[in-house]
Amino acid sequence: MAYRNLSTAIAMSQHCSNLRSTLHTGLSAEAQLQMNKLARIKSYRKGETIVAQTDDMNIIGTVLNGVLRSNRTSSDGRHQIVCLLLPSDVFGRVYIRTSHVSIEAASDSTVCTYDRQAIEKLMAQFPEIEHRMIVVLSQQLDAAHDWMLMIATQSVLERVAMFLLICRNAGLSKPHLDNLSVTIPISRGDMAAHLGTTIESICRALQTMKKLGVIRTILPTQIEIMNLDRLVIMSNCGLEDAEASLDDFEINKDQGSERIHALTVLTDSAPKSVH
Structure with a gap:
């Protein structure tokens, strides 16, 4: 109107x-x-x-x-x-x-x-x-x-992590306890279509993040970011861009590479899906 x-x-x-x-x-x-x-x-x-x-x-x-x-x-x-x-x-x-x-x-x-x-x-x-x-x-x-x-180049885990950061930086977040909660503005099906994968793979990636203590589900449309540092690393985004966009966040690039490798090892054992 x-x-x-x-x-x-x-x-x-x-x-x-x-x-x-x-x-x-x-x-x-x-x-x-x-x-x-x-x-x-x-x-x-x-x-x-x-x-x-x-x-x-x-x-x-x-x-x-x-x-x-x-x-x-x-x-x-x-x-x-x-x-x-x-x-x-x-x-x-x-x-x-x-x-x-x-x-x-x-x-x-x-x-x-x-x-x-x-x-x-x-x-x-x-x-x-x-x-x-x-x-x-x-x-x-x-x-x-x-x-x-x-x-074309990132894993589903990286895409989902990047999507959460995009939502966070677009103003779709609010304080929750000592962390931030992010509102997911679309359904899991739309999220899968947007990220070029399946609903099952989206759910699997979110579950992996929960197990690693990176996020916590409050509601299906609301996710609490428990560890912003690790979420940025999981997104495998350009670290300079990430540092510029996240207030009061610093990261050592060498340590970041080692942690990305560690996360890859942790998630390699998860069942793979065909996209």
Whole structure:
């Protein structure tokens, strides 16, 4: 639903620029003012469709809170999650009218949207907005390449660990006792499709993490991170990136390599599944 009250609309359009709207980053005051005039806040319930596949894509949007799911259905009916859109992520394309994916709310979500054609006109007036769009698209392309590499080269255990860290860093976590609990915004089936594996393998990886004291299940959709240090190592991510993104977390890379090897030995005995 859109906010119709004028004062509310003005306040919420400023909310887009003040909080998590990636599209406003680095823009001049005048460019931000023009973007604010176009901004519309919309809220969606879990399961609601924002844009259907093959429909006209008349908006450019950024996620303020919650999680969106980008899906694609093939001609033979097969369904695949293309990506999850987390707070600050952008969806929609300029100069492209038809959506090749469907976008729906994976959880109750709030998004900041802009009329696509109006944005295209602004880009002609403000080259900095066009530049910002190119930067955002380049970042999305880099993220897609990184994700393809992860799916192709990492084990299921590493993928699940990375997924938990992504959720943690996207603001889907909250304090729980002395640790952090992470909310899983999608079902185990969607999680398996997203990570390119099976539900059984997802459950096996989570069970391995529990046995190693890395996580603890509070609810099916809520997981407590008991040992952030080890979770980062298990994800086998770039350690420099991990150090930059995790506050007050330090790790010795040589020790990290040894612990990754130790974890590999521990999990080699687990039953293997065919993906």
